[in-house]
Amino acid sequence: MGRIKYDKIYEDLKKKIELEVYGYQQLLPSENNLIKEYTCSRNTLRRAVAQLASIGYVQSLHGKGVCVIYEQHKKPGFMLGDVESFKEASIRNSRENKTEVVHFSELTADEVLSRKTGIPAGTEIYYIQRVRFMDRQALIIDHNYYRKDIVKGLTLEIAENSIYEYIENELNEKVVTTKRIITVEKATEDDFRYLNLQDYNCVAVISNYTYNAEGIMFEYTQSRHRPDYFIFFGQAQRIKNT
């Protein structure tokens, strides 16, 4: 991590903010001072700061300085705002995690599936259903659809571990962009069977469309979450001045 200069600066500032070296609602040192500290150019520093702003850690105030708006006690428990696998998120939160594959098949996309997933009809795909456990609680059901021509040689063993790891390390495919849609849906029979929904009759649904470094969509995943454990973090800057 952080082989690149602006990324090192970003990581360093981020850590210092989290450790409250730079506290909430205080200003960072001025650009000129930070440039001296990191011996870098203005652009490089500004890029690092822009990244901090994009994750909601700081906010630039023209003519004044850069203000810290990160609050320690509001730290996300289970954050999904990044492109991050279930395994990665579990590890980051140091929770015990397990994945159980409940369905594994190969099929050809028809018109109906194509409209739902965006994968062209006629494409050969893997269809996998997985239940995700954290601390022995069934929290998520994943429905994964992978293009067979890109994600070659998927097996049940791989699906039980981390498909992301397989894609990135074995196949050397780079996951670059994920588009995401969040909705709330009525719980299905499968949802009731696998998740302990208590008296909830809905689930939180995240639909993911994942693109590789060639710019083609090779995965569609629908993650159905137990509502009481679901939380999603977003962050936005206002740009328009209409």
Place this chain on the structure above:
Amino acid sequence: MGRIKYDKIYEDLKKKIELEVYGYQQLLPSENNLIKEYTCSRNTLRRAVAQLASIGYVQSLHGKGVCVIYEQHKKPGFMLGDVESFKEASIRNSRENKTEVVHFSELTADEVLSRKTGIPAGTEIYYIQRVRFMDRQALIIDHNYYRKDIVKGLTLEIAENSIYEYIENELNEKVVTTKRIITVEKATEDDFRYLNLQDYNCVAVISNYTYNAEGIMFEYTQSRHRPDYFIFFGQAQRIKNT
């Protein structure tokens, strides 16, 4: 809109992608060609392209080009991924909209409220409850908490229209950053009373923390959405290389 050079270029490219001048999975013209076309520097162009990538329109492929991954038919019906008011979103989707204020009071934040909203205890605040209609359907209940020392002189009439417009145009406060948390919660009595929930027993909840140009949080809003009309769009790039 678009008084600034990189913003004009961004808007122009965005429009061309939406009009499919540059179609899905095609490459944009190379940086050098676009630089000539817009007579701008490399940095300026790259900044515009970076913005397009951040909204999921394009994806850069090192050594190859910039690939369009925007798909016309998947355009969001009711998108809330930006910092955007209900009124703005309604207009953008050209729907009839109405806001009904069902509660308006002034109070002082106590410990309980402070923990929930992040507003310091002891602060004077406006508390407003509003029901949002679109096409005559009650879709959202908003619980707004505004700091009285910053959002001065709020009235019921303003709340019925758009508080954002008032803040930005009348008070000249700039809304800069919004942090957002999405959860699913059991429906309350109020939810059942105001929204037509049918047999859903949950609502989608968006909690907003809004910061002004001074870097201080002046608004907390909890928006409780009817599940069948709720949709949220996100977008993420993978950065880490661990």
Place this chain on the structure above:
DNA sequence: TGGTATTTGTCCGTATGTATC
């Protein structure tokens, strides 16, 4: 009220590295 220094915002030009074809 006004002038000056500080700080961030925009924009440009150039050099070098790295991936693809």
Place this chain on the structure above:
DNA sequence: GGATACATACGGACAAATACC
């Protein structure tokens, strides 16, 4: 190897907002 294309990094110039005297 060579051409093309994107990525990183540096340095400088001017504008705009703010703070201070």
